[in-house]
Amino acid sequence: MELLSGNEAIAQGAWEAGARIGVAYPGTPSTETMEAFAQKDDVYAEWCPNEKVAVEVGVGASAAGARVLATMKHVGVNVAADPLFTAAYTGVNGGFVILAADDPGMHSSQNEQDSRFYALAARIPIFEPADSAEARTFTKMAFDASERFDLPFLIRSTVRISHAKTPVETGPREQVALKPYEKDPAKWVMMPAFAKPRRLSLDARIATVQEWVESCPCNTETIRDTSIGIICAGASSRYVADALPHASVLKLGITWPVPANLIKSFADKVERVYVIDEASEYLSMQVRALGIPVSDPVHPLPKNGELTPGTIVHAFGRQLPDHEQPQTDLPGRPPALCAGCPHRLVFKELASARCIITGDIGCYTLGALPPLSAMDTTVDMGASISMAHGFEIALAGTEHRPVVGIIGDSTFGHSGLSSLLNTAYNKGAGTICILDNRTTAMTGHQGNPFNGITLQHRPSREMDLEGLVRALGIEDVRTVDPNDRTAVRTAIAETTGAEDELSVIVFRSPCVLLRDSFKLHAPYTVTDACVSCGACASLGCPALSCDGTTSAVIDAEMCVGCGHCAQYCGFGAIQQREEGK
Amino acid sequence: MAASMNSTAQAVPYSDGALTVLLAGVGGQGTILAADLLARTAIANGMQVKLSEIHGMAQRGGSVTTVVRLGKQVNSMVADEGSADYILSFETTEALRAIPFLRKGGLLLVNDESIKPLPVLTGKASMPANAQKRLLAYGAHLIPASRLAREAGTVKCANVVLLGALAAGMDFPAESWEDQIRLKVPPKTIDINIAAFRSGMACIEPA
Numbered sequence A: 001m002e003l004l005s006g007n008e009a010i011a012q013g014a015w016e017a018g019a020r021i022g023v024a025y026p027g028t029p030s031t032e033t034m035e036a037f038a039q040k041d042d043v044y045a046e047w048c049p050n051e052k053v054a055v056e057v058g059v060g061a062s063a064a065g066a067r068v069l070a071t072m073k074h075v076g077v078n079v080a081a082d083p084l085f086t087a088a089y090t091g092v093n094g095g096f097v098i099l100a101a102d103d104p105g106m107h108s109s110q111n112e113q114d115s116r117f118y119a120l121a122a123r124i125p126i127f128e129p130a131d132s133a134e135a136r137t138f139t140k141m142a143f144d145a146s147e148r149f150d151l152p153f154l155i156r157s158t159v160r161i162s163h164a165k166t167p168v169e170t171g172p173r174e175q176v177a178l179k180p181y182e183k184d185p186a187k188w189v190m191m192p193a194f195a196k197p198r199r200l201s202l203d204a205r206i207a208t209v210q211e212w213v214e215s216c217p218c219n220t221e222t223i224r225d226t227s228i229g230i231i232c233a234g235a236s237s238r239y240v241a242d243a244l245p246h247a248s249v250l251k252l253g254i255t256w257p258v259p260a261n262l263i264k265s266f267a268d269k270v271e272r273v274y275v276i277d278e279a280s281e282y283l284s285m286q287v288r289a290l291g292i293p294v295s296d297p298v299h300p301l302p303k304n305g306e307l308t309p310g311t312i313v314h315a316f317g318r319q320l321p322d323h324e325q326p327q328t329d330l331p332g333r334p335p336a337l338c339a340g341c342p343h344r345l346v347f348k349e350l351a352s353a354r355c356i357i358t359g360d361i362g363c364y365t366l367g368a369l370p371p372l373s374a375m376d377t378t379v380d381m382g383a384s385i386s387m388a389h390g391f392e393i394a395l396a397g398t399e400h401r402p403v404v405g406i407i408g409d410s411t412f413g414h415s416g417l418s419s420l421l422n423t424a425y426n427k428g429a430g431t432i433c434i435l436d437n438r439t440t441a442m443t444g445h446q447g448n449p450f451n452g453i454t455l456q457h458r459p460s461r462e463m464d465l466e467g468l469v470r471a472l473g474i475e476d477v478r479t480v481d482p483n484d485r486t487a488v489r490t491a492i493a494e495t496t497g498a499e500d501e502l503s504v505i506v507f508r509s510p511c512v513l514l515r516d517s518f519k520l521h522a523p524y525t526v527t528d529a530c531v532s533c534g535a536c537a538s539l540g541c542p543a544l545s546c547d548g549t550t551s552a553v554i555d556a557e558m559c560v561g562c563g564h565c566a567q568y569c570g571f572g573a574i575q576q577r578e579e580g581k
Numbered sequence B: 001m002a003a004s005m006n007s008t009a010q011a012v013p014y015s016d017g018a019l020t021v022l023l024a025g026v027g028g029q030g031t032i033l034a035a036d037l038l039a040r041t042a043i044a045n046g047m048q049v050k051l052s053e054i055h056g057m058a059q060r061g062g063s064v065t066t067v068v069r070l071g072k073q074v075n076s077m078v079a080d081e082g083s084a085d086y087i088l089s090f091e092t093t094e095a096l097r098a099i100p101f102l103r104k105g106g107l108l109l110v111n112d113e114s115i116k117p118l119p120v121l122t123g124k125a126s127m128p129a130n131a132q133k134r135l136l137a138y139g140a141h142l143i144p145a146s147r148l149a150r151e152a153g154t155v156k157c158a159n160v161v162l163l164g165a166l167a168a169g170m171d172f173p174a175e176s177w178e179d180q181i182r183l184k185v186p187p188k189t190i191d192i193n194i195a196a197f198r199s200g201m202a203c204i205e206p207a
Helices: A006-016 A031-038 A051-063 A074-090 A116-122 A132-149 A192-215 A234-243 A260-269 A282-289 A309-315 A344-352 A363-368 A383-395 A409-425 A465-470 A485-497 B031-044 B092-101 B131-137 B145-152 B155-168 B174-184 B187-202
Strands: A002-005 A021-024 A044-047 A068-073 A096-102 A153-158 A164-168 A220-222 A225-233 A247-252 A254-256 A272-275 A356-358 A403-408 A430-436 A476-480 A502-508 A524-526 A574-576 B019-026 B048-052 B063-071 B084-089 B102-111 B141-143
Touching: A002 A006, A002 A132, A002 B031, A006 A031, A006 A068, A006 A096, A006 A132, A006 A153, A006 A164, A021 A031, A021 A051, A031 A044, A031 A068, A051 A068, A051 A074, A051 A096, A068 A074, A074 A096, A074 A116, A074 A192, A096 A132, A116 A153, A116 A254, A116 A282, A132 A153, A132 A164, A132 A192, A153 A234, A164 B031, A192 A260, A225 A234, A225 A260, A225 A282, A234 A247, A234 A309, A247 A260, A254 A282, A272 A282, A344 A363, A344 A403, A344 A430, A344 A485, A356 A383, A363 A403, A383 A403, A383 A409, A383 A430, A403 A409, A409 A430, A409 A465, A409 A502, A430 A465, A430 A485, A465 A476, A465 A502, A476 A485, A485 A502, B019 B031, B019 B092, B031 B048, B031 B063, B031 B155, B031 B174, B063 B092, B084 B092, B084 B155, B092 B102, B092 B131, B102 B155, B131 B141, B141 B155, B145 B155, B145 B187, B155 B174, B155 B187, B174 B187
Parallel strands: A021 A044, A021 A068, A068 A096, A096 A153, A225 A247, A225 A272, A356 A403, A403 A430, A430 A502, A476 A502, B019 B084, B084 B102, B102 B141
Antiparallel strands: A002 A164, A164 B048, A220 A247, A524 A574, B019 B063, B048 B063
16 A cells, blocks of 8 residues: 555556556646656656647547546646547547646636536546545546547546545556557548537447446445435545535546436435535536536535535534634745745846736746736736737837736746747737746746756757747847846846837746756855845845844845845845855 | 544544644745655554645745644545644744644644744734744644754754654654654665654653
């Protein structure tokens, strides 16, 4: 028995099922799945620039006869939606299973969308495990079912499945040979003449799946007190087990297509049916669509955020345990850019230049928070560049503040490149800052095309970022050290001053957490010359404090010696210590 | 003093009878390793375990909590207010933040150190007044984890000192914890980590 996270268990299940190919773009809470899969024997796994590419590589590998695992976070499914919808039409050759990891509660995401609506819309069956043991078993079942029904299968996890560790009994790998590939345009060429019959085939395949889910062992019915019947799935089902131990429960392991007859027969056995679901009305919509009335608990369940056993106990009108009230005088502890983060000065200077700053997804989104407060927008991967263009064309001909898009290296590779192609093609203006910290930092330092590090450390090469940008016909392309205040300020002033031109500044310096390439220097300290002006604290470095009344203080343990703060001290009061660290 | 594994009368909302341990701290402090060692020790003693943690953005210096639930049977992997049998906090402000989760009679173990969050560093907010005194009023045991870790060999093993304090309040044999530490930490640091664990254990009277 092993203690595995849900992500590790999905990787284990895929490996045991004989999957030989893994494709993904990292994204919390899905990332560790492909990292774990990549370390297994006899598999090929790669990071792709984005989820659409990953799913397309997966469709190709499946067509060629291999069992394939693709993993992504919920918003990654949006990016992959195009191939996904049509992959339901084509079906598979080798089994194809796709993990969609949702983030109810938005611990590390920009929205709280529910991937089960994709299953419904694309007509791709979806498994929903409730712990790591089920994550492994359901993944294996999904591979078999994928080949049996000629459909890709989805697995939906949430943070409390992906990032919860629970015991798992593991097994050996099934030896699955590559299935022969035979040319079959009627199955694989989705032009109207072939897609129309394939649409009918999809209906027929789904009809057989609907029959199969009625008796699939992943759904479990437990009849106890028949006055309350709960329908639930995933993590919520475990909370129900705690909060309502006497209730009758139908726990669904497949949430599209739902087992209609099983649900109807369960509803007949109980007086009232309740649906307990997290941050979504998906499941209650499915039950209501069967003509089954769904009762409301005494207090409504929250419509957003995560559930706990306590929220369910409360909803059913029972007492919660006594507890102390929250303390009212505690300072918040928001996440922050690390001490020495190479992004910090860029945000400081952009804010000083009073730019309109369209931001993007990554660690650097933290530049939006005080005291830097240097971001106007964040929507999705790549939007910094396209939204900057939107601002520019809307404000053209008016007096406006300079518009600057800011994006990380991995995010640029993900979808910023096509946005920049658009701006260049349409002769747009503005300044694009690419923060190249040599890694995909927020999700835990994965490789990407611009650092040339591949998932299984196969030889690759660093893509020429500046060369790529120049190839779009953009003439003003600069490479700047983001740790040099003067250089940063000059580059921003010059590029934002050229109003009708499109400029790209590549700020290149390694992430402070990359201990192999980030160079640690002796820490800095504050001398008696400090006048407590607070200029240094406006950088928001967690190693430096200055409340505006007493001298600034630098935490020598935390300081990495980047010297950013010293460049903002007008009194020469921040000096580097002599000893090394 | 300690919440006992055999006699705990579980309040709602949990009916699985499992113990709930909440580890609170600041992203990057090593709560995840401590939680992992706790989970593995419980498994080695024949218990079921669920451990839930948060990755991603919060790891950049934000408030983080890790929950470990252990018992003969475990359903939920999250903690509710008023339900934690143990809170092990790596920092005083985060301990105060976690107070609502402590059940009546639960054990509160707190590293005696404070880490200022960014709003305090920039002068926009203040640290809570008399944090240690308030924690003591809630029955907290304050552990000088960094000092003890330094004495053991490196400040980096403060998390293992805190784990030792937790171990003193639980029913697993000390050898069982130490076995898991030996399996999990880098070989060169085993002696330092065992010393750190024992010094944390010595802070708390046995259960």
